[in-house]
Amino acid sequence: MEFFRGVNVNWLGWKWYxxxxxxxxxxxxxxxxxxxxxxxDPNHRTPVPLSVDFRxxxxxxxxxxxxxxxxxxxxxxYAVGIRDARIQNYYNLQHPENHEVLIGLPEETNEAALDVxxxxxxxxxxTHYNQFxxxxxxxxxxxxxxxxxxLKKKAVEATLFSLLGMLVYLWFRFQLIxxxxxxxxxxxxxxxxxxxxxxxxxxxxLTVIAAILTLVGYSMNDTIVVFDRIRENLRLxxxxxxxxxxxxxxxxxxxxxxLTSGLTFLTVLSxxxxxGQVLHDFSFALVVGILIGTYSSIAVAAPMLVAWQEWxxxxxxxxxxxxxxxxx
Amino acid sequence: MKTNLKNKIxxxxxxxxxxxYGIFGIPSGISGHALLEAIGNQIHLGLDLRGGAHLILQVQxxxxxxxxxxxxxxxxxxxxxKANIGYSQVIKPDPLVVDPVNHKETGRPxxxxxxxxxxxxxxxxxxxxxGPKYANEYEASSGADxxxxxxxxxxxxxxxKARTVDQAIETVRDRVDALGVxxxxxxxxxxxxxxxxxxLPGVSDLNEIERVIRETARLEIHPVDAGPFQxxxxxxxxxxxxLPPDEELLQTSGDLAGSNGVSYYLLQRVxxxxxxxxxxxxxxxxxxxxxxxxxxxxxxxxxxxxxDYTSANVGKNMAVVMGGSVREVAVIKSGIRxxxxxxxxxxxxxxxxxxxxxxxGALPASLNYIAANTVGATLxxxxxxxxxxxxxxxxxxxxxxxxxxxxGSGINADLALILNLIILLGIMGLSTILSRASGGGGLTLTxxxxxxxxxxxxxxxxVDSNVLIFERIREEIRAGKAASAxxxxxxARAWVTIVDTxxxxxxxxxxxxxxxxxxxxxxxxxxxxxxxANLFTAVFVSRVIFDAHLDNLKPGEMVSI
Numbered sequence: 001m002e003f004f005r006g007v008n009v010n011w012l013g014w015k016w017y018x019x020x021x022x023x024x025x026x027x028x029x030x031x032x033x034x035x036x037x038x039x040x041d042p043n044h045r046t047p048v049p050l051s052v053d054f055r056x057x058x059x060x061x062x063x064x065x066x067x068x069x070x071x072x073x074x075x076x077x078y079a080v081g082i083r084d085a086r087i088q089n090y091y092n093l094q095h096p097e098n099h100e101v102l103i104g105l106p107e108e109t110n111e112a113a114l115d116v117x118x119x120x121x122x123x124x125x126x127t128h129y130n131q132f133x134x135x136x137x138x139x140x141x142x143x144x145x146x147x148x149x150x151l152k153k154k155a156v157e158a159t160l161f162s163l164l165g166m167l168v169y170l171w172f173r174f175q176l177i178x179x180x181x182x183x184x185x186x187x188x189x190x191x192x193x194x195x196x197x198x199x200x201x202x203x204x205x206l207t208v209i210a211a212i213l214t215l216v217g218y219s220m221n222d223t224i225v226v227f228d229r230i231r232e233n234l235r236l237x238x239x240x241x242x243x244x245x246x247x248x249x250x251x252x253x254x255x256x257x258x259l260t261s262g263l264t265f266l267t268v269l270s271x272x273x274x275x276g277q278v279l280h281d282f283s284f285a286l287v288v289g290i291l292i293g294t295y296s297s298i299a300v301a302a303p304m305l306v307a308w309q310e311w312x313x314x315x316x317x318x319x320x321x322x323x324x325x326x327x328x
Numbered sequence: 329m330k331t332n333l334k335n336k337i338x339x340x341x342x343x344x345x346x347x348x349y350g351i352f353g354i355p356s357g358i359s360g361h362a363l364l365e366a367i368g369n370q371i372h373l374g375l376d377l378r379g380g381a382h383l384i385l386q387v388q389x390x391x392x393x394x395x396x397x398x399x400x401x402x403x404x405x406x407x408x409x410k411a412n413i414g415y416s417q418v419i420k421p422d423p424l425v426v427d428p429v430n431h432k433e434t435g436r437p438x439x440x441x442x443x444x445x446x447x448x449x450x451x452x453x454x455x456x457x458x459g460p461k462y463a464n465e466y467e468a469s470s471g472a473d474x475x476x477x478x479x480x481x482x483x484x485x486x487x488x489k490a491r492t493v494d495q496a497i498e499t500v501r502d503r504v505d506a507l508g509v510x511x512x513x514x515x516x517x518x519x520x521x522x523x524x525x526x527x528l529p530g531v532s533d534l535n536e537i538e539r540v541i542r543e544t545a546r547l548e549i550h551p552v553d554a555g556p557f558q559x560x561x562x563x564x565x566x567x568x569x570x571l572p573p574d575e576e577l578l579q580t581s582g583d584l585a586g587s588n589g590v591s592y593y594l595l596q597r598v599x600x601x602x603x604x605x606x607x608x609x610x611x612x613x614x615x616x617x618x619x620x621x622x623x624x625x626x627x628x629x630x631x632x633x634x635x636d637y638t639s640a641n642v643g644k645n646m647a648v649v650m651g652g653s654v655r656e657v658a659v660i661k662s663g664i665r666x667x668x669x670x671x672x673x674x675x676x677x678x679x680x681x682x683x684x685x686x687x688x689g690a691l692p693a694s695l696n697y698i699a700a701n702t703v704g705a706t707l708x709x710x711x712x713x714x715x716x717x718x719x720x721x722x723x724x725x726x727x728x729x730x731x732x733x734x735x736g737s738g739i740n741a742d743l744a745l746i747l748n749l750i751i752l753l754g755i756m757g758l759s760t761i762l763s764r765a766s767g768g769g770g771l772t773l774t775x776x777x778x779x780x781x782x783x784x785x786x787x788x789x790x791v792d793s794n795v796l797i798f799e800r801i802r803e804e805i806r807a808g809k810a811a812s813a814x815x816x817x818x819x820a821r822a823w824v825t826i827v828d829t830x831x832x833x834x835x836x837x838x839x840x841x842x843x844x845x846x847x848x849x850x851x852x853x854x855x856x857x858x859x860x861a862n863l864f865t866a867v868f869v870s871r872v873i874f875d876a877h878l879d880n881l882k883p884g885e886m887v888s889i
Contacts, residue, residue, distance in 0.1 A: 001732060002733075002802070063706075114697065114700075137702075138706060138707040139702065142701060143701075146386065150519050158840060161839050162836040166836070169832060210852070216836060218833075221792065221833065225825050228824060228825045259733070263791050264788030264791070270718050270722040274714060274718035274721055276713075286785075
């Protein structure tokens with residue numbers, strides 16, 4: 001069986017459509033993030049909803065034997081003196097019988113009393129839900145301001161360092177312009193994925209950062225496969241116009257690109273559907289990221305190479321091909 | 329079959345057997361249940377899968393610096409007296425203040441100042457401070473008004489802080505061991521300065537752990553300067569409104585014997601006996617008053633010091649301080665050496681815990697916990713179930729697709745995929761075995777829920793390598809090459825790309841491992857190990873299978889791809 005035999009698509013001819021497509025999604029994401037920024041709490045400005053591990057605060061996941069009445073819980077918690085709790089049903093697609101409720105408390109700036117909220121909620125649940133509808137606390141997360149801040153810093157650092165690490169590697173293996181094109185493509189993917197989190201109002205957690213870094217790696221892979229082919233073709237036929245050569249390279253690797261992305265998408269989709277609540281945001285990032293990552297290696301990275309060369313030619317500088325270093 | 333090929337196959341089988349041993353160990357039986365149990369024993373699960381508590385503690389290292397300089401102040405006073413140097417006072421000009429609300433530490437506990445030296449003796453002080461006793465730890469400088477200032481040297485201060493954190497880790501470990509938690513992890517937390525990470529599998533009651541770990545048994549005995557006072561204002565009024573730098577104002581915890589309600593005492597800042605001076609402590613009961621007591625013994629040095637102090641101060645008051653509040657105030661009736669009894673407003677639980685904590689060693693500084701989370705065992709079990717189901721569905725779908733799309737070669741890819749998973753889990757299991765063999769040392773690779781996601785992603789990566797190779801082989805066949813030449817070229821050409829894609833992903837896995845914590849570290853682990861395993865299976869193993877297959881082909885026959 002074979003899906004793509006002798007495909008001959010003029011990808012670069014579509015570059016303005018690609019640009020428009022990328023712009024629409026990037027701008028939508030950026031707009032939503034800007035709106036979020038101005039609508040968020042002035043003390044903790046954030047462009048995307050953050051999970052408790054970054055935001056700080058308390059989150060308690062409770063399982064009930066029977067479907068609980070949220071208002072009753074709210075009253076019980078109000079009665080022990082907590083006024084600003086967030087109480088919501090936590091729908092678990094795989095296990096609807098669990099009747100889970102998520103109770104969130106805002107960040108406690110008093111580190112000495114970090115744990116007071118949790119203790120109060122737990123005792124309130126104990127007094128109100130011991131017999132008829134026993135409540136079990138299945139998960140607790142208490143994060144103080146110090147930890148939240150340092151985690152945020154580390155997450156940003158990790159993302160930047162991994163992009164930088166890849167840039168250096170590509171610089172070393174190919175040429176700077178290849179590295180730059182690949183990193184721009186990855187940045188594009190990250191922006192759109194984070195934008196998707198803003199648009200869908202999903203929370204970014206540390207695990208989601210891990211997913212974003214993975215999709216950066218993935219998108220980089222796709223880009224490298226295309227670049228490798230461009231480099232190989234450059235050595236074989238030096239006279240062919242770069243645009244044609246890039247088109248040919250994309251077409252030659254198209255089968256692989258689509259197959260791999262399709263298969264990985266399949267596994268990630270199974271993670272999204274069957275992987276349970278905890279991994280939902282994680283797999284959401286990957287589902288979006290893999291689609292975008294595949295697209296960007298064809299529609300962003302490769303056209304950038306050509307655009308750069310055309311720009312150089314326009315400047316009257318060496319109109320030659322970007323001299324790729326030899327493989328190996 | 330060529331010998332070369334046979335050797336390669338032998339190698340693959342050996343790796344597979346080793347990894348199977350890594351996954352299952354030596355199972356007690358071959359029933360499904362026994363095998364599952366064996367896996368559970370071999371693969372080290374993260375807290376999010378097995379359930380447990382996770383805490384991050386901040387060590388208030390400035391306290392240790394403060395304690396150290398307190399001792400130096402005493403030492404210095406003695407040395408100045410011995411050298412017959414007149415001075416008005418030795419003080420800490422900017423003592424440590426810990427905010428009770430956010431535990432922020434302010435002040436410069438690393439500074440000591442000697443004031444009121446006669447100008448003629450200033451040089452003598454300089455010689456003393458520049459001498460071997462102080463010069464290692466402090467920088468001395470003379471200041472205005474005939475004073476000298478000692479500043480703790482930065483390398484020494486950093487060293488002291490590092491030692492404090494190490495000591496706190498040891499103490500916490502002792503206490504956790506006393507709780508009876510199996511396989512606890514207590515180590516320095518690399519995301520922030522002077523923080524400790526504590527992971528306790530199977531523990532879900534945060535209250536108990538926190539009490540044992542955090543409620544520091546910083547039990548101290550301080551000389552009382554004045555008190556009791558009704559409130560803070562009257563206490564401050566007695567010292568003209570300004571607290572002298574060598575004194576502190578503490579409140580009592582509830583009623584003390586013979587008084588009503590909370591009252592306040594002015595105490596000497598420097599304790600006579602501090603936490604590390606206690607050798608042991610046993611709970612007891614005063615049969616006359618019915619109050620809980622702690623009977624303690626002190627170390628020899630501390631006993632001598634306590635004897636000197638108590639003999640010289642008979643009739644004065646001293647206060648027992650724990651957790652920042654006064655628990656008992658007693659009159660010194662006679663000299664006490666290394667044995668004593670504390671009687672105060674303790675509950676029985678406090679007394680039992682206190683004695684346990686004092687025996688396990690005192691904390692060198694207070695600990696505050698700045699983050700905590702727990703995962704119940706049932707939630708962990710659910711996560712395992714969900715994660716494994718997603719993985720199985722993903723693998724099966726991918727394998728079916730490969731079979732349909734690449735026919736005969738699909739079998740090859742599927743075999744490589746299965747072996748990839750065996751190696752991945754095998755290495756994780758082997759790391760547990762190795763680390764157990766070396767007595768807890770060595771790196772145990774941990775499987776977390778994001779780690780399971782990493783396994784699933786590895787499947788995608790693994791297939792990617794095979795797809796790259798197979799597509800190349802197809803191209804070569806289309807170009808008219810014979811079977812063996814096509815396979816040869818396909819592998820050679822795809823190899824370059826495979827290296828590049830793997831290196832970039834390994835870069836991000838390594839960075840994640842360095843920056844990540846708990847669950848994310850687990851993700852980086854499986855991704856990293858999976859990628860390495862994949863280089864072996866997709867490139868080496870899959871090649872061997874092709875070679876074995878090519879050997880059996882009739883001349884002119886094509887590979888099924």
